[in-house]
Amino acid sequence: MTTAETTETNDNTPAPLSAGETWRALYTHFRPHRGLVALGAAFALVGAVTGLLQPLAAKELVDRLGGDEPITGILIALTALVVFGTAIEALGGYVLGRTAESVVLAARRTLIGRLLRLRLPEMERSQPGDLMSRITSDTTLLRAVTTQSVVSAATGGLSFIATIVLMGFMDMVLLGVTLGVIVVIGAVVALVMPKIAEASRRSQEAVGEISTRLERAFGAFRTLKASGAEERETAVVAAAAEEAWRNGVRSAKWESVAWSSVGLAVQVSFLAVLGVGGARVASEAISISTLVAFLLFLFYLIDPISKLVEAATQYQEGSAAIARIMEAERLETEQTEQTEEVGETGEAAGAAGGPAAVTFEKVAFSYRDDLPPVHHEVSFEVPGAGMTAFVGPSGAGKTTVFGLIERFYEASGGRVLVDGRDVRDWPVSQLRAAIGYVEQDAPVLAGTLRENLVFAAPEATDEQITEVLVRARLDSLVERLPEGLDTVVGHRGSKLSGGERQRVAIARALLRRPRLLLLDEATSQLDAVNEMALRDVVAEVSREVTVLVVAHRLSTVTLADRIVVMDAGRVRAVGTHTELVSADPLYGELAATQFLATATAPEAAV
Numbered sequence: 345m346t347t348a349e350t351t352e353t354n355d356n357t358p359a360p361l362s363a364g365e366t367w368r369a370l371y372t373h374f375r376p377h378r379g380l381v382a383l384g385a386a387f388a389l390v391g392a393v394t395g396l397l398q399p400l401a402a403k404e405l406v407d408r409l410g411g412d413e414p415i416t417g418i419l420i421a422l423t424a425l426v427v428f429g430t431a432i433e434a435l436g437g438y439v440l441g442r443t444a445e446s447v448v449l450a451a452r453r454t455l456i457g458r459l460l461r462l463r464l465p466e467m468e469r470s471q472p473g474d475l476m477s478r479i480t481s482d483t484t485l486l487r488a489v490t491t492q493s494v495v496s497a498a499t500g501g502l503s504f505i506a507t508i509v510l511m512g513f514m515d516m517v518l519l520g521v522t523l524g525v526i527v528v529i530g531a532v533v534a535l536v537m538p539k540i541a542e543a544s545r546r547s548q549e550a551v552g553e554i555s556t557r558l559e560r561a562f563g564a565f566r567t568l569k570a571s572g573a574e575e576r577e578t579a580v581v582a583a584a585a586e587e588a589w590r591n592g593v594r595s596a597k598w599e600s601v602a603w604s605s606v607g608l609a610v611q612v613s614f615l616a617v618l619g620v621g622g623a624r625v626a627s628e629a630i631s632i633s634t635l636v637a638f639l640l641f642l643f644y645l646i647d648p649i650s651k652l653v654e655a656a657t658q659y660q661e662g663s664a665a666i667a668r669i670m671e672a673e674r675l676e677t678e679q680t681e682q683t684e685e686v687g688e689t690g691e692a693a694g695a696a697g698g699p700a701a702v703t704f705e706k707v708a709f710s711y712r713d714d715l716p717p718v719h720h721e722v723s724f725e726v727p728g729a730g731m732t733a734f735v736g737p738s739g740a741g742k743t744t745v746f747g748l749i750e751r752f753y754e755a756s757g758g759r760v761l762v763d764g765r766d767v768r769d770w771p772v773s774q775l776r777a778a779i780g781y782v783e784q785d786a787p788v789l790a791g792t793l794r795e796n797l798v799f800a801a802p803e804a805t806d807e808q809i810t811e812v813l814v815r816a817r818l819d820s821l822v823e824r825l826p827e828g829l830d831t832v833v834g835h836r837g838s839k840l841s842g843g844e845r846q847r848v849a850i851a852r853a854l855l856r857r858p859r860l861l862l863l864d865e866a867t868s869q870l871d872a873v874n875e876m877a878l879r880d881v882v883a884e885v886s887r888e889v890t891v892l893v894v895a896h897r898l899s900t901v902t903l904a905d906r907i908v909v910m911d912a913g914r915v916r917a918v919g920t921h922t923e924l925v926s927a928d929p930l931y932g933e934l935a936a937t938q939f940l941a942t943a944t945a946p947e948a949a950v
C-alpha cells in the first residue's frame with residue numbers, strides 16, 4: 345500500500361479567526377472553569393481593594409502626624425492592610441495558576457481524544473508532527489489567555505475605574521492631567537497589539553513545522569543516515585527553529601514597546617501631577633495630603649494598567665494558539681459514531697462467534713475526489729471460513745480492499761457487506777473488533793513485547809499469550825531475550841528483525857480471536873521455515889475463521905480456497921490456483937514468473 349504520510353504539504357494552515365470566533369473559542373475553554381476563575385478574580389479584587397485602601401490610611405497617617413494625634417491605631421491598620429493584601433493576592437495567584445493548568449489539561453484531553461479518533465483520510469491529509477505541537481505547545485498558550493488574562497482584564501479594569509473615581513474625588517484637575525497622558529500612551533499600545541498577534545501566530549506555526557520535520561526524520565532514521573541527509577535535515581529543522589526565534593524576538597520587541605509605553609505613561613503623569621499638583625498646593629487649591637494621596641493613587645494605577653496591558657498581550661498570543669487548536673478540533677473524527685454505537689448495542693464487539701462472510705458488490709472507490717478511482721465495480725463473495733487470497737500487480741487495489749472492509753474509507757459506489765450487512769450500518773467499533781488486521785508493514789509500537797501483543801486484546805490471559813507465541817513461532821525468541829516478554833522493542837520495533845516484527849503483528853492479530861483475519865503481505869519477510877510454519881497456522885486458523893490474504897508470493901496462496909485476481913482496480917477472475925493457471929493469463933504469468941509449477945503442491949514452490 346502506498347501512503348501519503350509525510351510528503352504532502354501542510355494544508356492545515358489556520359485561517360485567521362474573526363474577533364467573535366476567537367471570543368467564542370476562548371469562552372468554550374473558559375466556561376467549565378468559570379467558578380474557579382471567578383474565585384481567583386474575587387481574591388485578586390479583594391487584594392486590589394486592599395491596595396486602594398492603603399493610600400487612604402497613609403493620608404490619615406500624614407494628617408495625624410501634622411495634627412499631633414496618636415498614630416498607633418492607624419499604623420496597625422496600615423500594616424494589617426499590607427499583610428492581608430499580600431496574602432490574598434498570593435492565594436488568588438495560586439487558585440488562578442491551578443485553574444490555568446486545568447484549562448490546559450482539559451484542552452489537551454479533548455484534543456488527544458479527538459486526534460486519536462481522526463478518520464484515516466483526515467490523518468493522511470495532516471502532518472502528525474504539527475498535530476502533536478497543537479497538543480503540546482499551543483495548549484500551553486491557552487493557559488494564560490483563559491485565566492490570567494480574563495482575571496487581569498476584569499480586576500485591572502475594575503481597579504482602574506475605581507482608582508480613577510477616587511482620584512476624581514481628590515482633584516479633577518490632576519485627574520485630567522493623568523488621563524491626558526494615559527490616553528496618548530494607550531493609543532500607542534493599541535497600535536502595537538496586532539503586531540504581537542501576528543508574530544505569535546507565525547512563531548506557533550514555526551514550532552509546528554519543527555515537530556513535523558522532526559517526526560519525518562525520526563520516523564525514517566535509518567534512511568536519514570543511509571542517505572547522508574543529516575546535515576540537510578538539520579538545516580531544514582534549524583531554519584524552522586530560527587523562524588520561531590525570529591518571531592519570538594519580534595513579539596518580544598513589540599511587547600517591550602508596549603511595556604515601556606506603560607512605564608513612560610506612569611513617569612510622565614507622575615512628573616506632570618507633581619508639577620501641576622505642586623502649583624495647586626502652593627495656590628492652596630489642594631492640601632499637601634491630597635497631593636500625597638493622589639500621587640499614591642497614581643502609583644497604584646500602575647498595577648491595573650499593567651494588568652490591562654498584560655491581558656491584551658496574552659490575548660494576542662492566545663488568539664493564534666486558539667485558532668490552531670480549534671482547527672485541530674474541527675478535523676473529522678469517528679468519535680460520535682462510536683459513542684452512539686456502543687450505547688446502542690451494548691454488546692462486546694466480535695462476541696457473536698463464527699467466521700464472517702464478506703461480499704463486495706460493484707464497489708467503486710477513490711482515495712480523493714481529484715484522484716482517479718482505485719476500484720471499479722469490484723465484486724467478489726467470501727461465504728465464510730476458509731482462506732481467500734488477493735493477487736495482482738502492485739497498485740491493483742488489493743490493500744484498498746482491506747481498508748474498505750475495516751471502514752477506514754467509504755466506498756463511493758456499490759456495497760461492502762460483512763455478514764450480509766453493509767459496513768456503513770455496522771457500529772464501527774463492533775465491526776473492527778471482529779477483525780484481526782496485519783498491515784503490510786507490520787507495525788510494532790514502541791514499548792515491550794507484551795504491550796505489543798495485548799494491544800488489540802488488553803484482556804488476554806498469560807495462557808492465551810503463551811499459546812499465541814507458540815503459534816506465531818515467537819516462543820524461542822522470547823526465551824532468548826533476557827527480559828522475555830518485558831523486553832523493550834524500540835521505536836517502531838527497531839530492535840526486532842523484519843521477520844520478528846511480522847510475527848509479532850500476526851500474534852497480536854491472533855490474540856484478538858477475530859472472526860475475520862486480514863493478512864497483508866504478512867509473511868513476506870519470513871524465512872522459508874517460518875513462512876511454511878505460519879502458513880500451516882493460517883491454514884489451521886482458516887478452518888474456523890475467515891482469512892483474507894494479500895500476497896505477492898504465490899507460494900503462500902496456492903493453498904487458498906479461492907483466489908481473487910485483481911488488476912488496475914478490477915476483479916479479473918476468481919477461482920482456485922489450478923483453475924486460474926489455465927483460465928486467467930495474468931495469473932498464469934504471475935505463477936510462471938514466481939517459478940510455481942502450474943498444478944503442484946505449494947511446498948514445492950517455497
Ligand SMILES: Nc1ncnc2c1ncn2[C@@H]1O[C@H](COP(=O)(O)OP(=O)(O)OP(=O)(O)O)[C@@H](O)[C@H]1O
Binds near residue numbers: 347712718
Ligand atoms: N492513502 C492513499 N491515498 C491515496 N492513494 C492511495 C492511498 N493508498 C493507496 N493509494 C493508491 O491506490 C492504488 C491502490 O493501492 P493499493 O495499496 O490498494 O494497491 P495494492 O494492490 O495493495 O499494491 P501493492 O501490491 O503494491 O501493495 C495505488 O495506485 C496507490 O498509489
